[in-house]
Every structure is written in structure tokens, then in C-alpha cells.
Amino acid sequence: MINKESLLTVKNIYLSFGGIMAVAGVSFNVNKGDVFSIIGPNGAGKTSILNTITGIYFPERGSIFLKGADITKMPVYKRPAKGVVRTFQNLELFKGMTVLDNLMLSRHSLMNYGIFSSIFYFGKPLREEVRHREKVEEIIDFLDLSGIRKKHVFELSYGLQKRVELARALALEPELLLLDEPMAGMNTEETEDMARYIIDINEERDTTIVLIEHDMNVVMDISSRILAIDFGEKICEGLPSDVANDERVLSAYLGEEKWI
Amino acid sequence: MLNVNNIEVVYNDVILVLKGLSLNVREGSVVCLLGSNGAGKTTTLKAVSGLLDSEDGRVTDGEIVFMGDRIDNKDAAEIVKNGIFQIMEGRRVFKDLNVEENLIAGAYTSPSAKVKDYIDKVYTYFPRLKERRTQLAGYMSGGEQQMLAIGRALMAEPKLILMDEPSLGLSPLLVKEIFNIIKTLREKENASILLVEQNANMALAVSDYGYIMENGKIVLEGTSEELVKNEDVKEFYLGSGTGRKRFRDVKHYRRRKRWLS
Amino acid sequence: MNYTNCGNFKTSYVKDAAIFQTKFSLIMIYSFIVLTFIFPFFANTYYLYLCNTIFIAIIGAAGLNILTGFTGLISLGHGAFIGVGAYAAAYIFNNTDLNFLIVIPLSGLVTAAVGMFFGIPSLRLKGLYLSIATLAAQFILQFFFVRAEFITGGVSGAFVNFPSVFGVSINSDFSFYFVGLIFTIIMLLAAKNLLRTKTGRIFLSIRDNYIAAEAMGVNVFKYKIISFGISSFYAGVAGALWLFYLTIITPEHFTIGVSIQYLSMVIIGGLGSLLGSIFGAVFITLLPEFLRFAADNLSQIYPAVTSAFAAIREGAFGIVIILFLLLEPEGLAKRWNLIKAYWKLWPYSH
């Protein structure tokens, strides 16, 4: 663990909205291969941290490094190309598009043809479309979406939409995948499936994961490291076993019950 | 007090979602409705609360009776007046109204003299909301929004509250709090509750009776104690018993439920 | 429509993405195209005129649909952009020796540039605010048409001579028909290809959820501008064709009324559907003609109420639009698909 290569470094970032300090001086480091979880009470600033990593908001102070390069001020849309991709807490899919198009959209920056050539369609654009379609089909297979690939997203149930969101992020072939409450709204069985997917993504697809989740069963089980925050501040960071027994985590977040 | 008899619900005149569903909620009880994604739980609640209409859905068969009155396909506004209030899935706070205005909107059907008292009551349940009373609801975190959504329901002082996944996205501490609130509601507010949840452990813990639905039908029902002991429920809803499990050991993505119809 | 693995991946995916999925529809479309080429030999000027305006409307509506239906940016300035194309065509045609077939795409490019310029507010503006910024574009461009006399000929307008190609003068409805038809086919094909590939998906993603699009690596602003550009290119081509059809244009041809008319085409036809643009263009072009026909006939029978009929006709236009929206809110294209689905299942459908 010590020799692991550092992938993401967040250094002392601050973010506020009006009078509210959403993030107040948080620092942490995510190594390659980690499943790094962020936990904390509602409104603690977890999503806000994710938003600064993906560039939806820029931190007012502090910086964010990806593989040593400063990406603090990089525009949102440039980050996926650097390998940073996310899912959203409340579904943010392209509802009017089919599942397939949602996934194909993800790969737009990997597609290698111009607008002008696309009006002729045959030739390079077609070849590229087919090539990427194959990649997308792999993901469809992996997440078992093949029955619904031509369905419009708005027709799907919540649970399926969550899975499509994960698929859409995967289609971008991220190095660092940020997941914001992927299990919310799922029953035990579905939660187990999702956990399994995350583990496989981490292990088989070689993807580092930052996970925000309130389901402590999952978090404690699959995380390699955990960061706990409250009121925008770090209260604890470490191995699952350390965090689960931390006094402040217990009182602020977990309640009395012991989780490990 | 609520009897749902054999209802069928159809969306857009074609998609049949509920296929002869029946359930009952007795006065003063908490009843939970469990089921996997897409089973039709939300649809059931909307059928009761009259919100189907706004989604081009209709109850095409069967009947819904609340305290002796037929309410299927009645206007949502009328149903709220009758005393049923649905807390919708996904919180659905009014994003560009502030916290207090959200509460006032919740009290639309209540006598105006009581609005102030109700607001104070909500603030005692959720002090956090009081701190944020002038903040726009859209900018609050998920948990805060959920509190507001429940607070709004309290503003209407309903006889029956329909809760659609109230614990969704809440921290463990808050989940407990929500379930405590449910207990309190039932004890102090004298409200009956029909609860849709994914967190079956908690849901069964606070409820008297439970229904499990799949594919638009009830496939299993019983008192909460009975359900907790049921093997299938344990396996698919509670996660093997009470202890935590090793997700890494779960090898297969999809196992099928035994009661699959 | 589920895709099944059947060994030959490549051809399957290609087929899966084809415009016309069955042999039957392919035969239908080819026969239809052949018919459209034969039609003018049997039609009189009036019907040819209607076709010609429909061609131009289709191109314009397709352009607006790219912006509004596919990218989700409601434009109230399309009429003015069409004007830009018309004036650009007049200016280029009168000041160079280029053939009008070259001038038309060139004016499209000029209009694209202007459209992209007026798309800049989309950097900051969203939704209705943006639409109303395009309304400002409408008024500002109209002001320009009137005042920039050295380019536009000011209020007395711009003239060209009837153009010609291969020695054939395009001076009649008959000859223009072929120009219009060919341009329509080319422009529609290009749009279809554009929209079923990368760019099209990006447009849709911006329409559906621009924050998510951005998070998926879409440079939203750039593509909004591109959408403005492409949409205006179509407007420019439509405008240039209108000029060469009419040979004289004045600022009065490109008022807000025209913008609204194009908006009705894409909405009635179906947002986000090229086929819808065709339906919408046909419908909105023919509707006033039909209503007038009806009003005229009624006036002959009851001459005393002629003026009442005139007023009613205006209202009837509104009523038809309203009825459409109430009964067919997703546009004619949707209805078409339902009918198609019905016939596909026939005779097993009930």
C-alpha cells in the first residue's frame, strides 16, 4: 500500500455558498487502485468535494492534482479526457436518448472523425462508429443492459437508470471513477449487485474509485481507505476499521451502533 | 381506513403496471410496502394520492376506498383534503422557494390560523430546518431536503401519510432519525403511515404489517414479525440475517427470487 | 429491435444504424423520390409554386430543428437568419461571377458565421433567456437589413436577375422545382448523417442535460455555437434559394412573423425529428392556402359575410395549431411513427 502510485491529490480546498462553508480545508490523497470512500452526514460537503474534483465548481482556495498535474482550474469538459469521470447523486442522464446513445455519447471524445466528414457518413465515420459500438456493447454486456439498449432512458425504472449512469461513466474508460451514492434507493439484492460491479470495475478494469455512499455495509466492506467529513472538515481518515471506531465519526455520522 | 382492492393501473393507455393489487392500511398502523426497483411501489402510492393523473396514468379497474369514500381517480387536491398526503420519491422540494415558504405551501389545505403552530412544530422536529429557514431549498443537501419534505407533510396534518423511500440518500444517523420520526408520528400525531422503503430492516422494524410486491402484484404479506422470519425476505431484503456481509464473496450478480410469479 | 449476436458484428452494427431498416421502406423511399422528379411534368404553376415554397421551408425548418429540437435552444430569430442568407446571396451574386449554385452554399457559410456570432450569448444564457436573446438578434438584424443600404439595398431591397445553370435559365416554377428538390434532398441527407453520428448525440445530450454533457467531456459552449452555425447554414441556404426564386427581397420578408412560422413548423412537425421538419413545413405552408380556399368558397356562397370569413381564417390558423398541440403535442412525426408501427403489425394489430 505504501508503494502505491498517487493518482489524485486534494490539497486544502475551500468552497462556500453564500455564508455556508461547504468544504473547509479538506486534503486527501487517492492512490492508484484504491476504492476510496468519502462518508459524512448529509450536507457535510461530500458532493461538493466531488464537484470540485470534476470542475463543476472551482475551489476558492487550495488545489487539486491529478497524477501530479494541477487541474484545479481546468474546465469541466476537459477532465474526462484526463481520466476523471463521475456519476451523479440524483440521476443526470440524457433522458430523451436511448441507453445506447447515452453510452455512445460518452465516447465522443474518443471518436476520431470531424463534423464535416460525418455528413457523408460512409467511410471513416462509419468505421469509427462500428468500432466504438463494439466497445460500448462490451459494457452493455458487463452491466447486463442488453435488453434495454434501444429504450429511452425516461422509460426505465430508477434502479436501471442508476446502472445506465454507471455504464455511461464506464464507457469513457476512466482511470478515476467518482461515484456519488450509487446504492441509494436500491434494495439489498440490487445493492449487492452494484457492489459487485464496483469491485469488478476496480479489479478487472483497473479503475481507481472514489465512492460516496451512506450504506455502511458496503462502504466498510469494499473500501480500501475512508475519509470522514463533517461540516466541510475532515474528521478522520484511514482504513475502514480505524474510521468505523473513531469517536467523532460515531457521534456525527454513524450513531451509537458499532459497524465492525 | 385505506382499502385498495384489486386495482389495475395503466400508463399512457398501454403500459399495464399494477395488475390486480390489493392492500389495506388500518387506522393508526404503519404498513410497509417492499419490492425491487420497478415493481410498482411508487405507482401504487400515486394511485392512492391521485398523482397518477399528472403522468397520464389511470386506475382502470378495482377500487380504492379511504374512510368509506371511493377515491380512485379523484383529484389530488381533493384527496389531500380528505387527509392523505404523499411524500414523493426524490424529495421534490420547491427548489426556488425557501425553507419556510416550502412549509407554507405544504399547509395549503390547513386552516390558516394553524400555519404558524405547525411551522414551529416542524422546527422542533428538525432544528436544522430552522437554521436554514430562509435558504432556498434547492441548495440544501439531500438529507436536509428530505427533512423538509417530511416537514411539509406535517404541515397538512394528514390522517394517512404515504412515504416513498424517505431514507433515500440519508446518512445512517439520519436514517435512524427518520425512522424515529415515523415512530413519533404514529404515536404523537396519530397518523397512519404507508411506507415504501428499500431499507427493509428498518422498515419492518417500525411497521406492524408488510407487503412485498413484484411486477405489479403483491406476492407476500404478513405481520412484520412474520416477514422478518421469512427465509426469502431474509435472503433478498434483509441481507443474510443481521450481520454485515462480505460483498466480495457474493459471486453472482443475479439470483432469482423463489416467489417469482 | 433487440440486437442479437450473430457472428458478423460489423455488418450487424452497420445495419443496426441504417436510416431505413427494412427493404420495404427503402423501396418506398426510392419510389417516392422518383415520383417527386416526375411530378413537375404533370403539375401547373400554382402547385409547383407550393412545392417550391415547401422545399425552402423544409430546409429552413430542418435547420431550426437542429438548433431547437436537437440542441434544445429555442430560437426566435430564424427568420432574420434566413434573411442574412438571402442578402448574402444577392450581394455575392451581384458582385462576383460565381454561379448561383456556388453562391447558395457560400451564403450558407456567411449566415453560419452570423449565426455563430449571435450564438455567443449562449455562453451565459439559458432557456427562455436565450430564446429572447435570439429575438433581439431578430430585431437587430432587421435593423441592419433596413439600414445597411450598401449591402442590402435598404428598404427598397436587393435584386438579382434570374440565375441560370448549364445555359438553362431558372426563371420559372418548373425549372426552380428541380433546384429546390435537389437541394432539399442533399441538405436532408447531410442533416440526417450529422445527427445520427457524434455531433447529433452531442446536440441531444446538451438538450437533455447540459451539466451531465459537460461532465462527460462535451465542450458545451463550443457545440452550442456549432449548432447555431449549422442551423444558420441551413437558414442561409433556404434564404439564398428564396432569393433566387423571387429575385427580389426586402426587409419585410424576414420579420418576426417568419421566425414564428418556422417555429410552428418544427413544433407541429415534431421536435428532434427531421421527418417532422418535413411534415411541419408541408403543413404550415399548405394550411393558409387550404384555409383561403375554404374561406373563398364560403364567401362565394355567403358574400355578405366575406369580411367575417377573412377574420375567421386568421383565427382558424390559430385554432388548427392549438388543436394540434392539444391532440398531438409531440408532433406529426410521432403520429407517423405510430401509424407505421400499426401497419407493421397489421393484420395482427387491433
Next chain:
Amino acid sequence: MMDFFLQLVITGIVIGSIYSLLALGFTLIYKATGVVNFAQGELLLVGAYICLQFTVGYKVPFIFSFLLTLVFMFFFGFLIEKIFLRKMIGEPIISIIMLTIGLSSVLKSVVQLFWGTSTRTFPQIFPEEPIAVMDLQISYVYLASIVAVAVFLLLFTVFFKKTRVGVAMRAVASDQQAALSMGINVKRIFALSWAIAAIVSTVGGVFLGNINGINTSLSHFGLMVFPVVILGGLDSIGGAIIAGLIIGVLENLAGGYIDPLIGGGAKEVFPFVVMILVMMIRPYGLFGTADVEKV
């Protein structure tokens, strides 16, 4: 020189008050129902003609016919919503916009059917002698419109902030289905907001009619208020009013100072140029609320 400036400003405020009135009706509908109403100008037209019918046709004294008109228009707005817009609840915003465009031709043709197309005039209602304000003559119509604007501003501010129906209206604008689940009668709220908007625009229409008579072309003011509502922020009542005054003044200053330089015409496009510039700096107008977009 200063005189010239002052005259321009005062005339601007006075004209602006009419814009404010027209913008107000528009903003009301938007705020409550999320509908951008392209038939606003026609509502104004109907209101003005109804009032004309009462005063000229039935010889009702103006003040009574004005009140009668307001009552009539209240129900008229109510009815329009019920017949045409009710069914569109939940449809995409652009379809609803289109519907109001259709509505505008229907209303216009109704007006033509009943009152024809020739320009009609109100009998002398406000004293013809203007009164002098700082050396400037101002007609009574304009004074009345300034007063009306002030009254409406006060009324609506209180209404939307303090009353339950007002808050419910905003709730409906924010999330219709959620509002339904509160027991808010969304349909009634919609109808109510159209009714109120019809009243407000009628007041504007009657004033307009008293300035220069009425014919169907008055409906074009429905479009001219766009810069106003945008500048103020689509959903801001106060914004609509202040922006109306600002546009009025800017228009006149542009007319006074820029027109001579460019040979005229600035007055008409200038509001749109200002609008775009302001929007680039403040995308939601001066007082509009930003869309809540938390992810």
C-alpha cells in the same frame, strides 16, 4: 441642455410605466405557470376593446365600464386557461409557447370579428390639458398609469411573499407535481394567474387605448415588452416594473442623443441591445432568480 435631459428622462419614466404594466401581466403568468405568453398583446387588445364596447357601445360611464372590464377580463383569463392551457399542463415548454402563439391569432381574429380593423377611439376620459411637472407637460393618462404601476407593485409584492395563495403560485411554478401532492389545486392556480394577468394587461391596454386609440396593431406591444421582462428578470415582479421604467428612459435617451448621430431609429433597437448587454453580465436579468442547478 439639462432641460433637454430632464425632459427625456421624465418622458421615459412616463412611457416606461406603460411598459411596466404590460410586462407585469407577462411576468405573473410566467411566475405562476412557467408559461411564456406570446398572447399577452392580444389579452391587452381584448381588454381594451371590451372597455371600449362598454363605454362607447353601451354608454357606461368610464369608471364603471373600466371596473366591469376588469371583472370580465378576470373571467376571460380564467376561461382561456381552462379551455386552452389546462390540457397542456406537463407538456414541454416550447409546445406551450406555441400554443400561446396560436392563441394570439385566435384572439386577434375574435377581436376583428367583433370590432373590425379600423382604428377606434375612446371618448375623452382623462382631461386633455396636460399638467406640468418640472416644466414638462404630462398627460393624465400617463399619471394614471404611474399610479397603477405603484399600486400593483405593492399588491403583488405582498401577495407573493405573504399570502398562502401567492406562495402556492410560486410552488406551482417550481414543481407542478410536487405542488399537486401538497393538495394545491394546480388547475385553479393556473386559471387564477391567467385571470390576474388578464386584468393587469387590460389596465395597460385601456391606458394605451386612451393615448392613441386602438386597433389590432396594438397587440405588437406583447412582443415589445420582451426586453423589459428579460431585463427585469422573467420571474421578478419588481424587476418587471423597474425594468419598464429603465427601458422607457433608455429609449428616450437613445432617441435624444444617439438618434441625431446615426440618423434616427436608435429608439427602437436600443432596448434590445441593452437587453443583450445586460444579459451577458447578468444572465437572469437584474432581479431574476437563477435556476437552481445543484448536482
Next chain:
Amino acid sequence: EPVKIGALFDLTGGTADVGKPYAQGVRDCVRWFNEEKDGINGRQIELLGVDYSYKIPQAIAAYKNFMRQGVVAVHGWGTGDTEALTKFVSRDKIPYFSASYSEHLTDPAKAPYNFLVGATYSDQARIALKYIKENSEEDTAAFIYNDTGFGRSPFFPDAENYAKKIGVDVVDTEIVGLKALDATSQLLNMQKKSPAYALIQETYMATSTILKDAQKLGIDTKFIGLNWTFGKTLIELAGEAANGFYGTNSFAMWNQTDVEGIKFLHELNAKYHPNVKYRAVNYIQGFSSMYVLLSALEMTEGELTGENIKAALESMKNFSTMGLTAPVSFSKDSHKGVTALKLYQIQNGEIKPVSDYISAD
């Protein structure tokens, strides 16, 4: 077999308030020919009237439809449709009358088949300038117009050049929109130049705005409006402020019962429309214009082809319209039918002629 004539009317569009009475005039003229004058040399006239709502595409559609039905001539309406159709009518050789008084549409070199009964806007402005030159101590003038083809047509460059030629100083120009609610800033700017007269090219509403604001500001410039500014409606709109306003008008007014044509129209209306007691000047315009067109058809030798009708029109010299206008003449070089008119003034709410025929040469 009837003689078919196409007609474009605006009964519902932006100019419907003047378009409607005009259309009635056209129709009554046709009816009179059919019922009392035996049509065109024995053939009945079929008028194919179309309301195009002042929308150009609809005008073109209507025109194409006329062609299909085989009309021999078309009576159009506004500037927009007339311009848009110019190329088509010259190609198809269809004589085209309209109420668009833009001078550029009367030049046979550019628009060989367009004809006009009534003084062009430019001529009206010239006549007004001539009047100023002759009747004013100070030879200064301003132009007030709207920024459209219609608004600019009289002044740039025609009236501007003419003013220079006869020595009237154009000290100011102002733009007032057709639907303007106020014209204060423009009038204040104009006041700085204090012209003796201002020429107005607008319609009723803007004219009323201008006159009222001028009265409010105490401006002592006198106003002369071209034909669309002037009529009974203006008096209703502007009230007091309309007093003293001049108008250039090529047509006799309804109350000039000493004019033969007006007397005739009174009789005709008593017969056709017993309830109608008043006709706006637009009715007289429409009637006169159609009268000239139909008379030309009567005079046409040979078949009613475009070329023959054109020849008949171009041979019309001093054709009398029963005094409804100055005598009408067309020639190969000019398709302006009328080049002389009287100035009228509003005095105590009445419209009175204040000059004899003044000709613009």
C-alpha cells in the same frame, strides 16, 4: 366568358384598417361595371379577390393562383407585395395596379407592367415642398418618417433632391416608428433646428402621436402629412392636436359633394349600401384605381393580352375620373397616372381643401 381580374386585399393584416375600405371601393367599381355598364364590352368581370393579410408569401401564392385561373390583370395593394411580384408580372406580362405609391414602382424601365393611379409619395413630397416654398417666409423643412420602405420612399433621395433644387432647406430628419407611443425625443431634437414645416410619412397612429406630442411641447412647426396620415380617423385620434394639420391627397373626399365623382359615389352607395353614410378616402382610392383599370380594359384593342392592355394604358391621356383625381395620363416613359393634387387642411375637425391642383413636375 368572364374577364378575370385578380385582386390582393388586406382585410386582416397590418394595414387592414385602410385596406378594407379600399377593397370595398374596388369591389363596388366592379359591381358597377358589371351591373350597369355591361361589363367589359359585354363580358362580365370576375374579380378574384384574395385577402393576403399583408403577408408576402401569401401574396405570391395568390398571384400564382391567379395565373392558374387565367387573369388578365391584377390589382395589388401594398409596397411589399408589389415589389415582390414585380419580376413575375413583367415576365408574365400582367398589368399590375396597386396602392403602393412608391415612385420606383412607376418607372417602366424597371417595372414595365406596374401602374399607379394617384400621386407617388415622392410627388406628394415634392408638391408639399413646392407649397412650402410658395407659402412660407422661411424655407426650412424637416422629414419625419418610419424606417421602412414605405417611410423612406418619398424622401430619399427624391424629396431631398427636389428640396435642394427649389431651395428649401431640409434642416432635420427624424424617425418615428409606426406604432410609437411617444415622439418626444424626436420632436425635441427637431425643435432645436426649428423648421417651419415638417413632412410626415406615417400612418394614423404615429401621426397622432406626433401631433399630440408637438402640441404638448408647444412646437410651432407646421405639419404636412402624406396621404396615409390624413383622414377622418386622424381627427378622432388626435382631437384638438389635429387642427391645422395639412395633408397631400390625390383623391376627392367624401364631403366634397360638388365633385361629380363624389356625387356619383353617393348615389351608388345609396343604391348598393343603403346603410352606409360615410366612406373613407381609401374607398375612393380603390374605386378610382379600379375605374382606371377597367376603363383601360374597355379601351383595349384586340384580345385582352398583357401587351395590348399595356398599350391601351400607355395611350391614356388626360382620362377623366369624374374629378375623383386629377386627370389620369400614362405614357411609355411614365406609369404615374396622376401627378397633381390639392392640399387639404384640418380646420375645426373638418377636412377642407386649401389649394388648387398643384402639379409636381
